[in-house]
Amino acid sequence: MRNPPEIELKKREVNNLKREPTNYIISSNDIMFEITEKCTREAWVTYMFILYHRNNETNMCFPSLSCIANEMGTSTKTVSRHIIMLEKEGYLLVNSGKQRVSNNYYFPKEYFFDDEVDLTVNKRKSNLSK
Numbered sequence: 001m002r003n004p005p006e007i008e009l010k011k012r013e014v015n016n017l018k019r020e021p022t023n024y025i026i027s028s029n030d031i032m033f034e035i036t037e038k039c040t041r042e043a044w045v046t047y048m049f050i051l052y053h054r055n056n057e058t059n060m061c062f063p064s065l066s067c068i069a070n071e072m073g074t075s076t077k078t079v080s081r082h083i084i085m086l087e088k089e090g091y092l093l094v095n096s097g098k099q100r101v102s103n104n105y106y107f108p109k110e111y112f113f114d115d116e117v118d119l120t121v122n123k124r125k126s127n128l129s130k
Helices: 005-017 029-038 041-052 065-072 076-088 115-128
Strands: 093-095 104-106
Touching: 029 041, 041 065, 041 076, 065 076, 076 093
Parallel strands: none
Antiparallel strands: 093 104
């Protein structure tokens, strides 16, 4: 006995959903709990949207504030406030300095973080404040 066409279609849809994921974000659960405790849940969402833009091969991550805000459905002011919180608590390093150029974000508490980046960011910040 054959299934009706609508059931066959649903089976195909379910089988298509079983594919291996190709684009996903990896972050520590510990970091999620820390950020939601020290900052806010919304700051954690911002962190994940920024992390989504990280190139896994080069570790470069430079989405614009408006890009992040559009993806989150919020304002650039809100995103900026979250980034300041995340940087203050040590979850993000922000390498900026030029107007009209996107910031480059680094994730010092993630497993893939390169300690050499910290030196570069801090050196650039000290040069900007002179």
